[in-house]
Amino acid sequence: MTTTAQFLPAPPLLSPVAHNWKLALLAGLVVSVIAIVLFPARLSVSVVGAMVALVAAAFAVNAYRRRYYGGLLVAPAIAVLFVMNIFPLLWSLGLSFFAYQSNNQSIRFVGLNNYIKVLTNDIAAPANWDALINTGMFVVFTVALQMITGFLLAMLFAKQFPLRKYLLILVLTPMMLSVVASGVFFSYYYDPTFGILSYVMGEITGNQFILMDSKVGAVAGIVFTDAWMWAPFVMLLVLAGLVSVPKYLYEAAAIDRVSKARQFWTITFPYIRGLLMLALLFRTIEAFKLYDLVYILIRGGQDTKTIAYLITEIANEQNKTSEGAALSYVILFMVIVLTNLYLYLANRRNQGA
C-alpha cells in the first residue's frame, strides 16, 4: 500500500514547494520558538497558530498529491496533540531555561542553571533525592501489587460460571471512583479514632493503632489504596488474554498428560505476555506521576513526598515555575529512557518468540 506513494519523489528539505511538509514543520518550529522567546504571549499564540495552519496545509497538499492517505488520516490527531500537548510541553521546556515566576511577570534567560540547581541539589538539597527514591519505591511496590492482584483476580474470573457478569462489575468499580472520594474515604478508614482499621486492630491488640504514624505504615497505606484502585485495570487486560486462549490447546495438553504448571508456562503465558507488558507500561507511566493520593492521605508527611509532589509544590506553592519545569524534564528524560529500554526488550522478546 505504501508503494502508491512512490511516484512523486520527496522534495529536498529546503525546496519551497507546497507539499514540502518537512520544511513547513521545520520553519514552523523555528518561527514558533523565536516568537515565544521574543513576542508577548498574545502575539506568539497567533504566530504559532499560523504556523500550525501552515504545517497542516503542507501536510494536506502533500497527502493529496501523493495519495498519501497516512498523512491525511493522522493530521487531525497530530494537530490536536500539537496545540494541546506538544506545544505546551515545548513551552515548559523553554521555561526550564529561564528564571520565570508565574506570580510576577519577570523572565530572565539562565541557560542550564535550573538544571544545574536541580541536579546539584542547590534548591531543595536532599529532598530531591529522597523524593526520587520514594518515587522509585512507589513505582515498584504499587505496580508489583497491582500486577499480582490483577493477575490473581483475572485467574479467578477466567472460567465461565453463574453470575460472572455481576461479580466482575463489582471488582471493576474501584477503578471508576474519583481519586478525591476514594482518597478521602481511605483516610477515614485509616483514621486513628474513627477508622475501621484502627477499630479492628484496637480490638485485637488492645492498644490504639495509628497506621500513618510511621513511614512504613504511610507507604503501606498509600500503596494499598493505589493498588486497590488500579488492579482492576490490570485484571481486565490479563483476563482478555486468558479468555482468548483456544480451548483445544488445553485439551491436547491434557491428553499428553502435561502438568498444570507446564501448561501455564507453555500455553497460557504466551497469550497474556503482550497484555501484561501493555498493563505494565501504562501503570508504570502512571505510577511515576503519583501525587494525589500522597497529598490526600498524608499531605506528603512521614517523608513520603514523590517527585510529582515535589514538582507540584515547587511550581505551585513556591512559585518557582521554571525550576519545577526543569525538574520535570529530568524525570521525563528518565521515564523516556526506561520506556525505550522497556519497548526494546518487549519487541526483542516478541520477535524471539
Added chain:
Amino acid sequence: MATLAEKFGLRKASGVGEAGWGHTLIVALVSLIYFLPVLMIIFTAFKPSAQALSVPPTLSPTSLFGLIPDQFVFTPTLENFGQVFNRVMVSGNAAEPTGFDVFFFNSFFISSVSVLLALVIGTLASYGFSRYPLKGNDTYLFIILTTRMLPAIVVIIPIILMFRTVGLSGSYVGIIMLYTAFNLAFTIWMMKSFFDELSYDVEDAARIDGSSEIKVFLKICLPQVVAGLAATFVFGLILTWNEFLFALLLTGVDTRTVPVAMNQAVSSGGRGTDWTLLASIETLFLIPVFLVTFFLQDHLLRGVTFGTVKR
C-alpha cells in the same frame, strides 16, 4: 456421568472452562471483600449525618435478623441525596440550590463529547498509522506516548497562559479540546493494536473488486473493531469522568465538573469533611459510568482480546 464434585463445579478446570456454583461462591466472597470499601462509601450516603462518624464505625443498614450487633447498625435515610441539590449553605438561611444539577450535566457533556471526539480523531489516526505507515511511524507513536508521561502540573502552566490569552479558560470548547488531546494517546495506541490484528486479505479482495479506500475503511475495517471502540470508549470515559486537576484550573463557574464541585462542597465552611455529602455525591456520580461499563462489559472483554493478544 458427572460426579457430585463436577456437578457443583468443584472440578479443577484449567484456563478457560466451565465452572459451577461452587466457583461462584469463592469468587463472590473475593469480589465482595474487594468491593467493601466502595460499599462503605455507598452506605455512608444513606447514613444520617449524626451516625457518619460514630465509634465503633456503623457498618450495615440492617441487623440481618440479629446477626449484626446493634452498635454496628445505622438507620438508613434518603435525606443526603436531597442535600446534594438543595442545602443550607449559610447557617440560618433557608436551603438553596447548590448547582449540582448543572455540574452533573457539565461532567456528562464534557466527558462524552471529548471521549467521542478523541475516538473519531484517534481511530482515523490509528488507521493511518496501521495501514499507511509514515516515515518514522514508530517515532510519531512514541512522541504521542510521551505526551502522557509528564505530570499534569508541568504542562498546566503553559496551558493556563495559552487559554487566558485566547480567551478559552472557563469555556466548554477549551476543556473539551484539552480532554480530547488527553484521551488521544491512549485511543491511538489501543486502536492501532486492533487494526494491526485485522487480516489484510478481505481488504485486498475488496480493493481488487474496485472498492474505494474510504469504503474499505468504513465497510470492512470499522465493523470488525466495534468491540475495540467500546473498550476504548469505556477506558477513556473512566479517566475523563474523574479528571480533577485540569478541571480545577480550567473550568469556570458555569462549566465546573463534578469532581471539582465535590471537592469544594465537602471542604467548604471549615467544618472538616462532610462525609455523608461526599458519599452521596460520589454514589450519584458513580451510577452513569457504572451503567455504561456494565452494558459494554461483553464488548470490553472481547474487544481487548481481539486487539492486543496476537502480535
